[in-house]
Amino acid sequence: MVTVAPTPGDYLPLLILILMGAFIAVLLVALSWILGPKQPSVEKLSPYECGVTPVGTARDRFPIKFYLIAMLFILFDIETVFLYPWAILYRNNAYLSRGFLLGEMTVFIAILFVGYIYIWKKGALDWE
Amino acid sequence: MDFSQFSHIFWSVPTNEVPAADWWIDVLRAFVRILVPVFFVLLLVPPLVWFERRLLGFMQQRQGPNRVGPEGIVQTIADGVKLLMKEDIIPSNVDRTLYVLAPIIMLIPALVTAGVLPWHPSLVWGAGAPNVDIGVLYLLAWSSLAVYGVVMAGWASNNKYALLGGLRSSAQMISYELGMGIAVVTVVLISGALSVRDIVFDQSAYGWIKDAAHTTAHHAAYTWGIVHKPWLGFLNPWHVAQFFPMGFVAAFIYVVAMLAETNRSPFDLPEAETELVAGYHTEYTSMKFAMFFMGEYANMVVVSAIAATLFFGGWTTPIAQLDQWDNTAVGWIIPAAMISAKIGLGLYFFVWIRATLPRIRYDMLMSFGWKGIFPIALGNLFCVAVSLTAGYWAGLAVWIVLAVGALLIVANLDSTKRFTEKTRRRSVLGLYASAQPFQMPLVKTSNGAPPVDGRTAAEELVK
Numbered sequence: 001m002v003t004v005a006p007t008p009g010d011y012l013p014l015l016i017l018i019l020m021g022a023f024i025a026v027l028l029v030a031l032s033w034i035l036g037p038k039q040p041s042v043e044k045l046s047p048y049e050c051g052v053t054p055v056g057t058a059r060d061r062f063p064i065k066f067y068l069i070a071m072l073f074i075l076f077d078i079e080t081v082f083l084y085p086w087a088i089l090y091r092n093n094a095y096l097s098r099g100f101l102l103g104e105m106t107v108f109i110a111i112l113f114v115g116y117i118y119i120w121k122k123g124a125l126d127w128e
Numbered sequence: 129m130d131f132s133q134f135s136h137i138f139w140s141v142p143t144n145e146v147p148a149a150d151w152w153i154d155v156l157r158a159f160v161r162i163l164v165p166v167f168f169v170l171l172l173v174p175p176l177v178w179f180e181r182r183l184l185g186f187m188q189q190r191q192g193p194n195r196v197g198p199e200g201i202v203q204t205i206a207d208g209v210k211l212l213m214k215e216d217i218i219p220s221n222v223d224r225t226l227y228v229l230a231p232i233i234m235l236i237p238a239l240v241t242a243g244v245l246p247w248h249p250s251l252v253w254g255a256g257a258p259n260v261d262i263g264v265l266y267l268l269a270w271s272s273l274a275v276y277g278v279v280m281a282g283w284a285s286n287n288k289y290a291l292l293g294g295l296r297s298s299a300q301m302i303s304y305e306l307g308m309g310i311a312v313v314t315v316v317l318i319s320g321a322l323s324v325r326d327i328v329f330d331q332s333a334y335g336w337i338k339d340a341a342h343t344t345a346h347h348a349a350y351t352w353g354i355v356h357k358p359w360l361g362f363l364n365p366w367h368v369a370q371f372f373p374m375g376f377v378a379a380f381i382y383v384v385a386m387l388a389e390t391n392r393s394p395f396d397l398p399e400a401e402t403e404l405v406a407g408y409h410t411e412y413t414s415m416k417f418a419m420f421f422m423g424e425y426a427n428m429v430v431v432s433a434i435a436a437t438l439f440f441g442g443w444t445t446p447i448a449q450l451d452q453w454d455n456t457a458v459g460w461i462i463p464a465a466m467i468s469a470k471i472g473l474g475l476y477f478f479v480w481i482r483a484t485l486p487r488i489r490y491d492m493l494m495s496f497g498w499k500g501i502f503p504i505a506l507g508n509l510f511c512v513a514v515s516l517t518a519g520y521w522a523g524l525a526v527w528i529v530l531a532v533g534a535l536l537i538v539a540n541l542d543s544t545k546r547f548t549e550k551t552r553r554r555s556v557l558g559l560y561a562s563a564q565p566f567q568m569p570l571v572k573t574s575n576g577a578p579p580v581d582g583r584t585a586a587e588e589l590v591k
Contacts, residue, residue, distance in 0.1 A: 004251060004259060006259045006260060006261050009154055010257060010258075010259040010260055011257065011260060012154065012155065012158045012257075013158040013161050013162045013243065013256050013257040014240075014243050014244070014256070014257045014260065014266070016155075016158050016159060016162055017162045017165070017166065017239075017240050017243040017256055017257075018236070018240050020162065020166060020239075021166070021235070021236045021239035021240040022232070022236055024166075024170075024235070024239060025231070025232040025235040025236050025239070025419065026232060028212075028235075028415050028418075028419055029228060029231065029232060029415065029416065029419070031212060031415065032211075032212050032214070032216050032414045032415030032416070033216050035212055035213055036212075036213060036214055036215045036216045036414055036415075037215050038215060038216075039215065040217070044217060045217065045218075045219045045220040046219065046220065047219055047221070047285075047286055047287045047288075047411065048287060048289070048405065048410055048411060049287075049288070049289075050405075058285070058286045058287050058288045058290070058291055059286070059291075060288070060291070062291065062292070062295055066295050066298075066299050069299045069302070069303065069494070070298075070299070070302065072498075073302040073303065073305070073306065076306050076502070077302075077305065077306060077309065080306060080309040080310055080313065081309075083309075083310065083313045083509070084264075084265070084313060084316060084322070087313050087316040087317040087320075088316065088320070088321075088322060090317060090320075090513065090516065091317065091319075091320025091321075091516070092320055098516065098517040099517055102513050102514065102517050105513070106510070109506065109510070113506075116502075116503075120499065125494070125495060125498045125499060126491070126495070127490060127491035127494050127495070
């Protein structure tokens, strides 16, 4: 296996790829806008509610549960993000012993795990 | 650490070192490189839709599409052309910017993510961007962006079905992203690399050599470089077989999470037709609808490719000793064929699951994600870390202890539930038992004497 340290030029294909992806996506939207017929009518433009006249607004209140899940996700996702540099360091370092690194991460995870058990017991993860 | 002194043992791989060139040659080369991932994903979508419908048809003992073109393979392209020519309706009261932006944001990650996935060991042509050292982060960043498209579509549509579908879908996707992220950390921990190319190399014979280098004390025993990889790892250096139950569990968690991330059966609740019409893309017509559709199927290809790359060896063959390709046609075709075959098996798995499993309930989905996948992935990761420090057997012991403990806790919870349920039922029955038995109301008979039983009373009434 030959390893060469990456240069900024190695990231160039990704930049081109992102631009090309965006170009394809915008092109498809534009094409259908150009090619399709346009015969709008009041009924056609009204929101779909199984063919019945819409009742009330769609920008209604929704269960707070979703908000709670999003908040908990951010907490635990940041925990996961911290695991990445730790995993890299765990395999590639000459300075710290693995036992020390394992102990540190165990303490970190344990603290978060207590919180996890707390939200479980509080019923934040239950859907009725 | 430099492992290049071992490379001659197993590894004679074409790297095609091209001498440094002008900047415009670099740009040209970059364009040619990214054609492979973009066209692989884009061109695979129509046949994939056909493949799914046809296979589902066979699994349900019917034909599936078989009219347009040979075996119906042109059906999807015909559908695409039809959708392109349809009227593009933007309903009144929608948030126009977000409404138009949502399908674009849905499609871009699906097209872009595959850029770092290698299809060949070559440093120059092996992937869209073969020599990127943060490939895993790139994969994770793009695969989590699809949620934005879903939320924007759901919110902008001004439709109750779309709003509920978007909310459900986003909650589901972020919940399973946790387990997925931790399963990927497990791979990073096993291979010690963030570069996707290095991760695949770690699953080749090179991985065995690398481990041999790590444990130099027992060098004499390491013929063939088959070392330090107990159980299935002895046979195969893929990550799914490493540290036997742990690599497998991580792969399983990734596969479950990938089904949930792409909103596929059995986690296809956002598109539960019986409840939410079409979920977050209810209000979309014409090519915008087709873009959600394309995004979903392109995402299937991409997550299959990621699973194949991270857990199932990427372009390597199942027999690692064979992976010694030189710069010939065979050396280029076989790695490409291997990764394609693995992606194909992944896609077959998607369809197979859809034909087999029923859709699960939403509360079960969420509790499975948060109370099942997430803690299992975390415990599994811990065991891999222990294995790397204190040896495989210590890690396995911890794994067994954790598994038995978790099982005991679950069984206890279950028995507690059953116990309370039993006492509740018993008390209800007790209430019935202590109540007065039902009695026929007394009916006065014509002669004033009380009736002997209900029947006679009724007869008396008839008289």
